[in-house]
Amino acid sequence: MTPATLPQAFSTLLRRDLTLAYRRRSEMINPLLFFVLVTALFPLGISADPALLREIGPGIIWVAALLASLLSLETVFRSDFDDGSLEQLLLSPHPLSVLMIAKVLAHWLITGLPLLIVAPLLGVLLNLSGDAMQTLLITLALGTPVLSLVGAIGVALTVGLRKGGTILSLLVLPLYVPVLIFAASAVASSDAGLQVSAHLSLLTALLILAISLSPAATAASLRISMS
Amino acid sequence: MLRFFHKLASPKHFYRISGKWIPWLGVACLGFMLAGLYQGLLVAPTDYQQGDSYRIMFVHVPAAWMSLFIYMVMAIAGVIGLVWRIKLAEIMAISSAHIGASFTFLALITGSIWGKPMWGSWWVWDARLTSELILLFLYLGVIALYNAIDDRRTAARATSILALVGVVNIPIIHYSVEWWNTLHQGPTVTKFDAPSIDFRMLIPLLLMAVAFKLFYAVVVLLRARVEVLQRERNTSWVKELVAENE
Numbered sequence: 001m002t003p004a005t006l007p008q009a010f011s012t013l014l015r016r017d018l019t020l021a022y023r024r025r026s027e028m029i030n031p032l033l034f035f036v037l038v039t040a041l042f043p044l045g046i047s048a049d050p051a052l053l054r055e056i057g058p059g060i061i062w063v064a065a066l067l068a069s070l071l072s073l074e075t076v077f078r079s080d081f082d083d084g085s086l087e088q089l090l091l092s093p094h095p096l097s098v099l100m101i102a103k104v105l106a107h108w109l110i111t112g113l114p115l116l117i118v119a120p121l122l123g124v125l126l127n128l129s130g131d132a133m134q135t136l137l138i139t140l141a142l143g144t145p146v147l148s149l150v151g152a153i154g155v156a157l158t159v160g161l162r163k164g165g166t167i168l169s170l171l172v173l174p175l176y177v178p179v180l181i182f183a184a185s186a187v188a189s190s191d192a193g194l195q196v197s198a199h200l201s202l203l204t205a206l207l208i209l210a211i212s213l214s215p216a217a218t219a220a221s222l223r224i225s226m227s
Numbered sequence: 228m229l230r231f232f233h234k235l236a237s238p239k240h241f242y243r244i245s246g247k248w249i250p251w252l253g254v255a256c257l258g259f260m261l262a263g264l265y266q267g268l269l270v271a272p273t274d275y276q277q278g279d280s281y282r283i284m285f286v287h288v289p290a291a292w293m294s295l296f297i298y299m300v301m302a303i304a305g306v307i308g309l310v311w312r313i314k315l316a317e318i319m320a321i322s323s324a325h326i327g328a329s330f331t332f333l334a335l336i337t338g339s340i341w342g343k344p345m346w347g348s349w350w351v352w353d354a355r356l357t358s359e360l361i362l363l364f365l366y367l368g369v370i371a372l373y374n375a376i377d378d379r380r381t382a383a384r385a386t387s388i389l390a391l392v393g394v395v396n397i398p399i400i401h402y403s404v405e406w407w408n409t410l411h412q413g414p415t416v417t418k419f420d421a422p423s424i425d426f427r428m429l430i431p432l433l434l435m436a437v438a439f440k441l442f443y444a445v446v447v448l449l450r451a452r453v454e455v456l457q458r459e460r461n462t463s464w465v466k467e468l469v470a471e472n473e
Binding site for chain 1 (some may be wrong): 375381391399
């Protein structure tokens with residue numbers, strides 16, 4: 001048997017994670033429902049005034065997306081850790097950081113992409129304008145991969161711990177702040193009819209930075225957690 | 228010189244040498260602090276705009292400086308620990324975390340006490356305040372992670388990685404909150420920036436800054452000594468030390 005090449009290993013890992021997620025559909029749906037529910041709570045809790053909702057809408061949607069992403073992070077390594085396949089990954093001859101990209105990509109496809117699909121619905125609920133809606137989708141497309149990439153570092157650090165969940169939010173949420181700020185203000189300024197290219201460039205820069213640095217940090221964290 | 232550092236990196240010699248340094252550093256710290264407080268509270272003139280309440284700055288500004296400085300120390304020590312596996316660097320990194328968190332908290336509290344009479348509110352979502360608050364959360368995350376992992380060495384290496392990720396993020400967070408604020412609420416109220424400060428106010432400020440650095444040095448050494456003893460409790464030199472002191 002010849003060992004798999006790196007692209008083969010990458011696609012096998014990706015397909016495996018997607019298949020596993022497909023077999024456990026309820027786990028996929030929960031963060032999505034959470035996203036919709038949290039957003040729906042704000043009009044009930046604050047006020048149903050359309051003008052106010054339109055103003056705070058981008059922030060609400062983004063905070064809800066952040067929390068939904070945090071909720072789903074545990075699943076990145078949890079089951080692999082429990083059944084021992086994570087250790088097999090560590091023993092693989094391929095660079096761990098590249099394999100981490102496959103895992104994070106799978107996680108984003110399972111949890112980030114669905115957020116993008118339901119986001120227009122929430123935009124309608126919160127009375128966003130057409131322009132703002134478009135910007136919202138672009139920011140989600142650029143921002144949610146950053147959340148998955150940065151979150152993966154946090155999960156890798158806490159994977160072996162019994163009470164990892166509460167610590168995870170303390171580790172990851174402060175690091176999410178820049179994404180939240182740039183994305184929410186991009187949507188808000190497009191709603192006000194202003195230019196948003198500066199915000200989008202910054203988000204893209206964050207994404208590039210996260211793609212280049214976070215897999216290495218995730219791999220190093222995993223090796224430490226599993227040692 | 229190199230041999231000196233090499234020796235210092237061994238826990239046993241660190242314990243011996245730091246024991247000699249601490250009293251001197253402590254005396255120097257006390258001297259600078261008394262001089263700084265005297266200059267700051269009695270000699271420095273009253274501010275034409277803020278009256279006497281600006282004097283909290285002599286605690287607040289050095290504390291804010293320390294909060295960033297200690298984070299850098301922690302991250303650098305963490306890298307040294309990760310790359311060269313030097314136990315002492317790991318110990319220094321984690322001992323710094325608690326002190327850094329305390330200084331950050333002190334900067335936030337004194338800022339809040341100053342802000343109440345000046346700005347009329349305990350808290351404003353100003354860029355500086357917000358980034359300092361997030362820095363506090365980063366420190367707390369490091370401490371929480373360290374406490375959650377049972378094995379001390381694994382914990383130290385995990386927190387080093389987290390501290391490093393934080394270092395990459397601190398400038399990003401800093402600029403993001405700065406732009407976020409200026410974009411939405413017009414010019415901020417922060418007046419710390421302008422170094423158009425009276426010379427008689429600058430002197431006590433610098434004295435206090437040195438005093439805080441020395442204070443940090445003393446406390447970090449004390450904490451590191453305790454950590455060294457705990458980690459090395461099964462080695463012969465610690466047992467001898469305990470036997471001597473009984």
